[in-house]
Amino acid sequence: xxxxxxxxxxxxxxxxxxxxxxxxxxxxxxxxxxxxxxxxxxxxxxxxxxxxxxxxxxxxxxxxxxxxxxxxxxxxxxxxxxxxxxxxxxxxxxxxxxxxxxxxxxxxxxxxxxxxxxxxxxxxxxxxxxxxxxxxxxxxxxxxxxxxxxxxxxxxxxxxxxxxxxxxxxxxxxxxxxxxxxxxxxxx
Ligand SMILES: Cc1cc2nc3c(=O)[nH]c(=O)nc-3n(C[C@H](O)[C@H](O)[C@H](O)COP(=O)(O)OP(=O)(O)OC[C@H]3O[C@@H](n4cnc5c(N)ncnc54)[C@H](O)[C@@H]3O)c2cc1C
Numbered sequence: 001x002x003x004x005x006x007x008x009x010x011x012x013x014x015x016x017x018x019x020x021x022x023x024x025x026x027x028x029x030x031x032x033x034x035x036x037x038x039x040x041x042x043x044x045x046x047x048x049x050x051x052x053x054x055x056x057x058x059x060x061x062x063x064x065x066x067x068x069x070x071x072x073x074x075x076x077x078x079x080x081x082x083x084x085x086x087x088x089x090x091x092x093x094x095x096x097x098x099x100x101x102x103x104x105x106x107x108x109x110x111x112x113x114x115x116x117x118x119x120x121x122x123x124x125x126x127x128x129x130x131x132x133x134x135x136x137x138x139x140x141x142x143x144x145x146x147x148x149x150x151x152x153x154x155x156x157x158x159x160x161x162x163x164x165x166x167x168x169x170x171x172x173x174x175x176x177x178x179x180x181x182x183x184x185x186x187x188x
């Protein structure tokens with residue numbers, strides 16, 4: 001069981017994005033890339049737990065943060081939970097990412113797929129490994145809501161499908177331009 005510290009909407013209501021912070025011993029062992037499996041109700045339905053990626057790990061204070069988008073009944077019920085309530089979850093689950101010992105991390109995400117990469121970027125930063133986040137989203141409104149989410153990853157390039165913010169196109173287009181060799185050089 002965790003204890004909910006915060007469960008609040010992030011950004012404009014139409015983005016349907018929420019941040020959930022809870023206290024748990026699991027924060028002492030969680031690794032970037034792992035997830036928690038949350039039981040959103042004590043009632044019989046919805047029966048299945050909902051998986052959410054661990055976006056931030058505060059081992060010192062024993063807190064985990066997840067971000068979620070309202071999708072259906074499960075996330076809707078989760079959004080109704082209040083600080084001070086208990087959180088029934090399993091975790092941390094899954095295999096975490098390996099943080100490299102040297103070099104630079106190139107993190108690539110589309111939309112809410114960024115969440116599991118946030119804790120990786122944070123942990124890499126703690127170990128002196130810089131990260132660059134390439135992040136694609138639907139439009140400017142998405143990033144207006146989500147900007148604070150990735151604030152601890154300093155260098156990033158953004159792309160929107162409609163060109164309303166950052167580069168126009170997909171995040172894979174950003175990747176192509178980042179990987180392109182400097183003018184005058186051919187790739188090996
Ligand atoms: C490992 C993992 C990590 C995830 N991390 C995040 C995250 O950090 N933030 C975020 O917003 N979303 C994340 N998701 C997606 C999130 O779990 C779903 O959006 C959520 O379960 C939807 O539940 P719902 O009841 O609101 O919607 P529903 O209408 O019930 O479901 C919407 C979709 O979610 C799928 N789903 C529901 N329950 C499960 C389950 N127990 N296992 C697998 N799929 C399920 C359904 O098949 C359906 O396709 C993650 C999913 C996985 C598998």
